Amino acid sequence: MxxxxxxxxxxxxxxxxxxxxxxxxxxxxxxxxxxxxxxxxxxxxxxxxxxxxxxxxxxxxxxxxxxxxxxxxxxxxxxxxxxxxxxxxxxGSAEGSIFNPQRRGIFQDMTQPLCHYFISSSHNTYLMEDQLRGQSSVEGYIRALNRGCRCVEVDCWDGANGEPIVYHGHTFTSKILFKDVVSAVGNYAFKVSQYPVILSIENHCSVEQQRVMAHHLNHILGDRLLKTILDGKTPIRLPSPEKSKQRLSKELSDCVVYCKSVHFTSFKHSRIHSKFYEVASFTESKARKHLREAGAEFVHHNSRQLSRVYPSGFRTDSSNFNPQEMWNAGCQIVALNFQTAGEGMDVNDGLFSQNGCCGYVLKPSFMREADIRFDPEMPQKRDDYHPVVLTIQVISGQQLPKVNIKEDSIVDPLVRVEVHGVPMDQAKQETRYIENNGFNPMWYDTLHFTIHTPELAMVRFVVEDYDKTSKNDFVGQYTLPLSCMQQGTFKNAERISFFFKLCLHSNQQDGEEDRTS
Structure with a gap:
């Protein structure tokens, strides 16, 4: 033509x-x-x-x-x-993006204790593939740190010639030298974010090789390694992510000075006996059990101390759980397999896409204050409970890629909008599918969600190729915090290139006036 x-x-x-x-x-x-x-x-x-x-x-x-x-x-x-x-x-510019430009850079208070932040965290960071036979590589650390990760994991074992090694013990995963891991961390820790890196060490080494580990840490990291209490004062709480006047890194020493690993007994025992610098680790199943049985107590515990949650040992394929359920409990260090794409990492990337991608996101005030008991199972009991209604009209898509390798393949796209948050907010809705049009499909379909805890809600947009006889094929996705979304028409959800109309307003409660939020 x-x-x-x-x-x-x-x-x-x-x-x-x-x-x-x-x-x-x-x-x-x-x-x-x-x-x-x-x-x-x-x-x-x-x-x-x-x-x-x-x-x-x-x-x-x-x-x-x-x-x-x-x-x-x-x-x-x-x-x-x-x-x-x-x-x-x-x-089509950043100003027309769904993501509010004012929340791209660092806009949050960075002077609060570490326990008041969600911290981007990696599990078995050295692994590039599965947990049983996968390759170990320093590239895993480089990739995680370049994505803003601020807590990486190192499993250390005795190696040949007196050199400690890193691998997933008692498996067939390959091995790398501990000193190479430390070098990679030293070189890439602050390329993306200036804020502290926590090095979570699972130590299985003999005393002799522990000394070698200490030598490498001191020799390779030098004055970037924090070795003493900040300011030389007796600490009364965890430090904040902010050290603007000092060129100090917190790779391992946060775990030594401020993050002593302890066994978790009970919330009552912790309330009476635990020190602020102690951190407890939970498998995802244990954390889920505590959340189910004593959600408010879990949130309160995490207003004072750090908690680390990691994937179940049964996830030998390096799959991930959805971190949202752990953030609902206020858990700060929710460690994921960064090498595995999927819903879990999409939601994680979405949360940490705000605040300069620095790897630290300040928790909502009701999860930081000791005199507030927030229960994620019953958000309506909050004193400042104000649900909002999210209305999204999915308008159109442009130039969506083919996902089938067949030459004459054309996608039948649909858009699913997911809300991830407290249990009452978990929801999914989708548009109809458009037959044989990935070039410029148009829906004009409207979806409505009621969100009870907007401060914790994540919104995920997924485009799929509809299939009548089998599972839909994944085309693309974009995830961001509800709090970072701009209202208006034609907000570009960047990576999957479709436009929609967004409106967010308070749900009318107890005779209150309906108002724009």
Missing amino acids: ADKSQSGTLENDEFVLFYKMLTQREDVLKVFQEYSDGQKLSQSNLEDFLREEQLEGGDIQLHAKQLIECYEPSDKGRMNAMTFDGFLMYL
């Missing part, structure tokens, strides 16, 4: 025509025409769009002017209006 000259090639204007045909957006054009004169959006028109569709407040006049100056490609248009091309560029 674009080859007007019928030469078999696209020349000059023909290529421009081809590009416009390829990127034509009927969904965006529909909104553009609604607010414009058909040719351009005046600044006043754009202000109306920002106010009515994007639900923006503040100085809308200034923001509209800035958007025109930033995204309008035409010099003439930049005077006081935005053409369709500029409108399309704006909606």
Whole structure:
């Protein structure tokens, strides 16, 4: 159609025509025409769009002017209006993203005790594959640290020639040198985040090789290794992630100075006897049992001390549990197999995509204060209980990839929206599927969710290729905290490239006025 000259090639204007045909957006054009004169959006028109569709407040006049100056490609248009091309560029930019740009960088208080943060954490970090025969590699540490992980695990055993080794003991996983792990941690610990790294060591070494471990830690890390109590003062609580005036790393020494591993007896025993610097570890099944039987006590325990949760030993395939249920209890160090993609890592990546991807996310205030008893099983008992209604209209998708290797394969896409949070908030809804259209499917389907604890809720968007006779094929996903979502129309869920309309408002309770949140 674009080859007007019928030469078999696209020349000059023909290529421009081809590009416009390829990127034509009927969904965006529909909104553009609604607010414009058909040719351009005046600044006043754009202000109306920002106010009515994007639900923006503040100085809308200034923001509209800035958007025109930033995204309008035409010099003439930049005077006081935005053409369709500029409108399309704006909606596809970071400002048009579902993720609130104000929550991209570090915006949280970073001066609170470590136990007040969720900490991005890895399990058996050295493994690249399964738990029985998988390859061990320092690359596992490099990848985890480059994803903002702030707690990595090292299983240490006696090795040949007096050199400690790292591997999954009593299995057929390959072995790497402890000193190589320490070097990798030293080189990559602060490439992505300036905040402390906790080195969780499972030590099976003899006294002689423990001395070698200490030598490597001191020799390789040098003054980046924290060896003494901060400021030389007797500590009364865990330190915060913030050491802005000191060039110190906390790889292993957090576990020695501030994170002494102890056996967990009971919440009552911990309340009476435990010290603030002690940390207890739980398998996922034990943590789940405590959460089920004494959820409020678990949350209260974690307002004072660190807890670490790790995958069950039965997960020999390196699969993951969903970390959300452990965050619901306030557990800070929820260790996952970073090498295994799937729902668990999607939710983990989503939580830690905020706050500068620094690996630390401040817990909600009701999980940090000792005089509050928050029970994730009964969130409606909170004094400040305010559920919200999340309304999402899934509008369209663009250029979704084929997932079947057959040459003539075309996807039948559907979008599933999942809410991960406290048990009352766990929910899934999906659109209808669009038959044989992965290029520009359009749904205009609306989904509604009531969310009782919005501070803990994660929202996951999944695109699948519908199949009548077998399991749907995965196409893509995007996950982020509810608290980081922008309201409005045409919010781009980045990695899977579809647009939707989002509205969030308080659910009317006890005669209160309905209001925008």
